Every structure is written in C-alpha cells, then in structure tokens.
Amino acid sequence: MAERPIIEIKNLSKRYKGSDEPALKDITLDIYPHEIFGLLGPNGAGKTTTISILCGLFAPTGGEIMIDGFNLHNELDQIKQVIGVVPQDVALYPTLTALENLVFFGNMYGLKGKSLKDLIMDRMNVFGLERFAKKKISSFSGGMKRRVNLIAGLLHDPKILFLDEPTAGIDVQSKIVILEFLHEINRKGTTIIYTSHYMEEAENLCSRVSIMDRGTIVSTGNPKELVADHPEFKNLENLFLHLTGKGLRD
Amino acid sequence: MFKFISAVKKEYLLLLRDKAGIIILFIMPMMLIVIMSLLQEVGWNAIAKEPKVEVLFVNNDGDSLGINMEEGLRSSGFFDVIDSVDHASVTAESARAAVKKGDYLIAIVVPKGVTKSMRANVRIAVAKTLSGFGMFNPMLLNNIAQKGADTVTLYFDPTIRKAFKNAVVSSIKEFNYRSETGMVFRSFNSEISKQFPAYKPAEIEYKESLQFKEVFPNYVEQEEIPNTVQHNVPAWAIFAMFFIIIPLTGSMIKEREEGSLARLMSMPVSYIHLLLSKVTVYFFVCLIQSFLMIFSGIFILPLFHVPMLEVGNHIIALTLMTIATALAALGYGLLVGTIANTHQQAAAFGAVSIIILAAIGGIWVPVYLMPTVMRHVAVISPLNWGITGFYNIFLRQGGLITIMFPALKLVAFFILSVLITYIYRKIKSPLNI
Numbered sequence: 001m002a003e004r005p006i007i008e009i010k011n012l013s014k015r016y017k018g019s020d021e022p023a024l025k026d027i028t029l030d031i032y033p034h035e036i037f038g039l040l041g042p043n044g045a046g047k048t049t050t051i052s053i054l055c056g057l058f059a060p061t062g063g064e065i066m067i068d069g070f071n072l073h074n075e076l077d078q079i080k081q082v083i084g085v086v087p088q089d090v091a092l093y094p095t096l097t098a099l100e101n102l103v104f105f106g107n108m109y110g111l112k113g114k115s116l117k118d119l120i121m122d123r124m125n126v127f128g129l130e131r132f133a134k135k136k137i138s139s140f141s142g143g144m145k146r147r148v149n150l151i152a153g154l155l156h157d158p159k160i161l162f163l164d165e166p167t168a169g170i171d172v173q174s175k176i177v178i179l180e181f182l183h184e185i186n187r188k189g190t191t192i193i194y195t196s197h198y199m200e201e202a203e204n205l206c207s208r209v210s211i212m213d214r215g216t217i218v219s220t221g222n223p224k225e226l227v228a229d230h231p232e233f234k235n236l237e238n239l240f241l242h243l244t245g246k247g248l249r250d
Numbered sequence: 251m252f253k254f255i256s257a258v259k260k261e262y263l264l265l266l267r268d269k270a271g272i273i274i275l276f277i278m279p280m281m282l283i284v285i286m287s288l289l290q291e292v293g294w295n296a297i298a299k300e301p302k303v304e305v306l307f308v309n310n311d312g313d314s315l316g317i318n319m320e321e322g323l324r325s326s327g328f329f330d331v332i333d334s335v336d337h338a339s340v341t342a343e344s345a346r347a348a349v350k351k352g353d354y355l356i357a358i359v360v361p362k363g364v365t366k367s368m369r370a371n372v373r374i375a376v377a378k379t380l381s382g383f384g385m386f387n388p389m390l391l392n393n394i395a396q397k398g399a400d401t402v403t404l405y406f407d408p409t410i411r412k413a414f415k416n417a418v419v420s421s422i423k424e425f426n427y428r429s430e431t432g433m434v435f436r437s438f439n440s441e442i443s444k445q446f447p448a449y450k451p452a453e454i455e456y457k458e459s460l461q462f463k464e465v466f467p468n469y470v471e472q473e474e475i476p477n478t479v480q481h482n483v484p485a486w487a488i489f490a491m492f493f494i495i496i497p498l499t500g501s502m503i504k505e506r507e508e509g510s511l512a513r514l515m516s517m518p519v520s521y522i523h524l525l526l527s528k529v530t531v532y533f534f535v536c537l538i539q540s541f542l543m544i545f546s547g548i549f550i551l552p553l554f555h556v557p558m559l560e561v562g563n564h565i566i567a568l569t570l571m572t573i574a575t576a577l578a579a580l581g582y583g584l585l586v587g588t589i590a591n592t593h594q595q596a597a598a599f600g601a602v603s604i605i606i607l608a609a610i611g612g613i614w615v616p617v618y619l620m621p622t623v624m625r626h627v628a629v630i631s632p633l634n635w636g637i638t639g640f641y642n643i644f645l646r647q648g649g650l651i652t653i654m655f656p657a658l659k660l661v662a663f664f665i666l667s668v669l670i671t672y673i674y675r676k677i678k679s680p681l682n683i
Binding site for chain 1: 252253256257259260263264267268508509510512513514515516517518519679
C-alpha cells in the first residue's frame with residue numbers, strides 16, 4: 001500500500017498499574033484509509049486496550065501513535081474531531097429517550113438544531129428505530145440499544161470509526177443491519193477499526209485483520225490471504241485457534 | 251458554551267427522571283427538619299424551660315424559716331413542693347425512704363425549732379453589737395443560751411447531677427440568708443425601740459441591691475433568644491446540602507460504570523466541563539433545598555406548635571451564605587466522586603464522612619454544648635463554618651461582614667476540592683482532563 005497510513009502505531013506498550021504482565025507489548029501497526037480493519041483475539045489479548053489508547057481514553061506506557069497526521073500525545077483534541085467511537089458497553093443514558101441521548105452526543109460534537117435532529121431521524125430510520133425515538137433507552141431490547149449505541153458514535157460522520165465488539169450479544173437481524181451499514185459508510189470513505197470474537201463475521205467484513213494474543217500481534221493481513229497462506233486451515237477461525245491456542249483465557 | 255449548556259440540560263433531564271432521587275433530595279430533608287425540630291423541641295424545653303422538679307418538703311420547724319423556705323421554693327418556679335403523699339404528711343423518715351426508693355429526686359427536712367434557735371442567735375449578736383454603744387443591758391441576755399448551728403437535711407437521688415445539686419443547695423442557703431437578714435433587721439428595730447420609745451421603725455421591705463441581667467450579645471439592640479428551630483433549620487439544611495454528595499457521586503460513578511463517560515471522553519469535550527455541568531445542576535438543587543428548608547421553618551414547623559424560624563433582615567447575606575455552603579458541598583462531592591472507584595465506596599465514605607463532619611461541626615449538637623476539646627475540633631469541619639455563618643444571620647442579626655469569614659472559608663474549600671479533583675484526574679488520566 002503506497003498510501004500514507006491514517007493510523008500509525010509504533011512500539012506501543014501498555015502496563016496497567018499493579019499488573020505483572022503488560023497488556024500490550026511493543027505493538028507496531030499501520031492502518032490505511034478506507035480499510036475495515038479487524039483486531040481479533042481471545043479475551044485479554046489487548047484489543048480493547050489498543051482501541052482505548054487510540055481513542056485517547058488511556059495513556060500508553062510507551063510508543064508513538066499518529067492518527068490522521070496528529071500525534072496522540074499532544075494533539076488529542078484534533079484527533080477527537082475525526083474519530084468516532086462505539087464502545088463495547090451500551091454507553092447511553094437509560095432514563096433518557098433515544099432522541100435525547102443522540103441529541104446530547106451530537107451536541108458534544110458541535111452538531112445542533114434541526115439539522116442534527118434530521119440527521120438523527122435519518123439514522124434511526126436506517127436502523128429501524130424511528131418509531132422509538134421518544135422512548136426511553138431502558139425500554140429497548142439489547143439489539144435496539146446496540147443500534148442506538150452505534151448511531152451515537154457516527155453522528156458526526158467521523159473519518160475513522162472505532163467499534164469494540166459492536167455485534168456482541170444481538171440477534172441476527174440487528175447484526176445484518178449493523179454490518180450492512182458499516183459496509184456502506186466504509187464505501188463512502190470511513191476507515192473502520194473493529195474488534196470481534198466472531199471470526200466468520202470478521203472474515204467477511206474486514207479488508208485486513210490483526211490477530212492479537214497476550215498483548216502482541218501474532219499475524220496481520222487480509223483474512224482470505226492469511227487463510228490461503230496456511231492451506232492446512234479451512235478458515236480464519238481454525239487459523240486463529242492455531243495461532244492463539246485452545247487454552248482458556250482469563 | 252453550547253456544549254456546556256447541552257450537558258447541563260442532560261443532567262437536568264437525568265435528575266428530573268429520577269423520581270426517587272427527587273424525593274430524597276427535596277422531600278426527605280424537609281421531613282428531617284420537621285422531625286428533628288419536633289424531637290429536639292422536647293430536649294430544648296428540658297434545658298430552656300426547666301420543668302419543675304418535685305421536692306418533698308418536711309417542715310418540722312413550723313416557724314418563719316421553714317415557711318420562708320417553702321414559699322421560696324414554690325415561688326422559684328423550678329420546684330413543685332410536696333408536703334404530703336397519699337393524704338399523709340411527709341415525715342423525715344418517709345421522705346428519706348421515698349428518695350432512697352427513687353420515687354422523688356430531692357427531699358428537704360427542716361428541723362424543729364430551727365427558727366427559734368436562729369432568732370436566739372440573732373438576738374445575742376444584736377445585743378452584743380448594741381451593747382458596744384451602751385444601748386443594751388447584757389444582763390437581759392442571761393437567760394438566753396447561744397445555740398449551735400442547726401442542720402437542714404437534704405436527701406438527693408444519686409442520679410442527680412452535681413451542678414443541679416449545687417443549685418438546690420445554693421437556693422436553700424439563699425432562703426436561709428434572707429430569713430436571717432430579716433431577723434437581724436427586726437431584732438435591731440425591736441431593741442432600738444425599747445431604748446428609744448419615740449423611735450418608730452419604718453416599714454422597709456428589704457430589696458436586693460444587685461440584679462443580674464441575662465443578655466444574648468447581638469449586633470443590634472433587639473434581642474433574639476435562640477430556639478430549637480433557629481438551630482435545626484440551618485443545621486439540617488447544611489447537612490442536606492452536603493448530603494448532595496450521594497446523588498452527585500452516584501451520577502458521576504454511574505456515568506463512568508455505564509461507559510457514557512468513556513464515550514464522552516472520546517469526544518471533543520473536557521472532563522472539567524462535564525463536571526461543571528453537574529455542579530451547575532446540583533448547585534440549583536442545593537438552593538432549592540435550602541429554600542424549602544427555610545420555607546419549612548417559617549410555614550410548616552409552626553403548624554406543629556414549634557417556634558417559627560426568624561430569618562433575620564439580611565437576605566443578601568443569607569443568599570451568599572447558602573451559595574457558599576452549596577459550593578463547598580459540591581466541591582466535596584466532586585472530589586469524592588472522582589476518587590471513589592465504585593458507587594458503594596462513594597456512598598459509604600460520603601455518607602459516613604458527612605455524618606462525622608456534621609457531628610463534630612455542631613450540626614447534631616450545637617458547639618456551645620460540646621466539651622472544650624470538641625469545640626476546638628469543630629472548627630475544622632466545613633459544616634461548622636456553614637452553621638456559624640447561618641447563626642450570625644439568624645441569631646445575631648449579622649449582615650455581610652459577619653458572614654464573610656465563614657463564607658470565604660467555604661468558597662476556599664470548594665476551590666481546593668476542585669483543584670485536588672483536577673490534579674487527581676490529571677495524574678489518573680493525563681490525556682483527558
């Protein structure tokens with residue numbers, strides 16, 4: 001890829017206070033514009049830590065990170081303008097309505113007025129939620145909450161979208177809608193960095209993946225090419241199990 | 251500014267939707283004030299209005315000293331003098347037995363002939379004095395023997411406090427001195443009349459030449475005697491304002507635990523702005539709380555026959571004092587909410603620390619009733635600074651100058667709390683502040 005990476009990670013490390021083992025060990029990774037990049041790995045591999053650092057939520061212990069040309073250490077404000085984050089948890093206010101939640105998060109990106117409300121209703125329409133705009137989040141099903149959670153992260157049409165297991169624990173219908181939408185915004189230019197436990201989903205969705213284990217990247221590449229490079233494995237899941245082992249994780 | 255207003259609106263909506271929280275924030279403090287005022291009104295009356303103590307009185311003297319003592323006890327207003335029980339006159343033995351049994355706290359036994367003895371002793375003293383002037387024939391006293399001191403016996407229940415016991419003994423002694431003084435006057439008049447038949451003693455009623463005036467030192471001439479309401483309303487208003495720590499830290503930690511804070515921290519908005527939006531909403535909660543408390547003191551408590559709250563004449567001082575107290579409470583809430591890891595930690599530490607600060611700060615028991623050591627400890631509590639300021643307004647009719655020092659201390663506490671919160675957050679999460 002001749003294009004300049006939109007995310008450059010060099011020698012990234014992270015050790016949590018009081019922890020014996022580092023959560024991330026000397027990770028170096030480039031992610032390019034318009035990619036759907038998957039971070040795959042078992043529990044405790046370091047996926048969420050990586051995404052949290054890229055979003056500025058945690059400070060790294062070491063290493064350099066550039067996002068869209070901005071240095072994470074001293075240009076976080078500029079970075080926050082171009083990224084969108086969809087956390088693993090349903091990070092919404094249960095006692096507010098879907099509309100109130102989305103208006104608030106939109107406001108935090110500087111969006112306001114009728115244009116924001118139109119945008120929200122448009123997105124809710126895409127996700128089949130327009131009828132529920134004025135219902136409290138607490139009355140939503142898990143799948144509906146996930147969809148609102150996703151909308152909240154991309155109201156400002158971010159250049160880069162981070163998704164931490166966006167399809168975990170939801171029904172197939174919700175999953176299809178979410179994945180189709182991600183494809184669509186990716187086609188329009190959004191770079192997507194995504195974590196998941198679902199290998200088949202990642203294989204179909206991602207242009208490239210990194211398989212992480214115990215704080216390191218054990219393999220990176222196009223999922224189909226990775227499988228092709230290892231003909232002894234039928235699919236990405238088998239390769240994943242080969243690379244990370246079958247032992248249970250904490 | 252737009253983001254800040256939006257965050258304030260969000261906080262307002264979250265608060266508004268929490269019906270139980272609203273009841274806790276607004277209704278329960280009012281109930282607290284009413285209940286505490288009613289409860290303490292009883293205790294206050296016990297101290298301030300001094301209910302009468304029943305005293306068994308055995309007057310074996312039957313003469314002027316015994317009669318004067320009995321009248322003195324009755325007219326003091328502190329004692330209910332009882333000389334018969336079950337239609338039987340109280341005797342020295344029955345009085346002793348009744349106190350021993352715990353039926354009565356005090357019994358006083360005036361011995362037989364005590365007035366006579368006193369009168370004889372007075373007469374001897376007067377005669378000796380007048381004889382120095384050659385006005386009295388000492389031979390007349392030959393048949394009067396000098397008497398030894400008689401004993402008035404006082405029986406006390408062992409539970410009676412030493413201070414109260416001393417007060418009773420002092421009162422008895424005072425009645426004795428009065429009787430003796432009267433006898434001395436009368437004896438002088440009598441003897442002088444005998445020497446000078448033309449002398450007509452004037453009917454002079456002896457009056458005490460020294461009076462004692464009890465004054466509460468106010469800044470104006472009008473004297474306001476503090477009552478239980480004037481302590482309870484500001485005290486529990488401050489307590490309730492500081493208890494804002496529970497919903498405030500709850501809101502902060504809930505936002506953190508539910509992941510909303512993490513989402514917000516990935517957005518172009520600062521942590522301090524988010525905290526200030528909470529401060530703004532809860533600041534108005536504190537103001538409404540204190541308004542409702544004062545409203546309770548003025549309009550609700552009198553319905554329960556409890557004195558009405560006198561708010562003084564300095565509404566601006568009252569407003570500034572309320573603002574300063576609210577800021578201190580919110581600053582403390584922000585600090586605890588930032589440092590605590592879990593809702594349980596914040597709730598437990600927050601509640602217990604406020605109760606301790608309230609206890610040492612004179613919220614539960616006014617500082618002037620505390621032991622000396624605790625009075626010195628009290629000044630470290632921000633709740634004490636608050637109650638001091640409100641006392642200055644409600645009890646001492648003070649204005650802006652009198653509340654300046656406690657108000658400034660409260661504002662300084664707010665600034666310090668926010669500063670520590672900022673530093674802690676900066677250390678904990680250096681990228682997002």
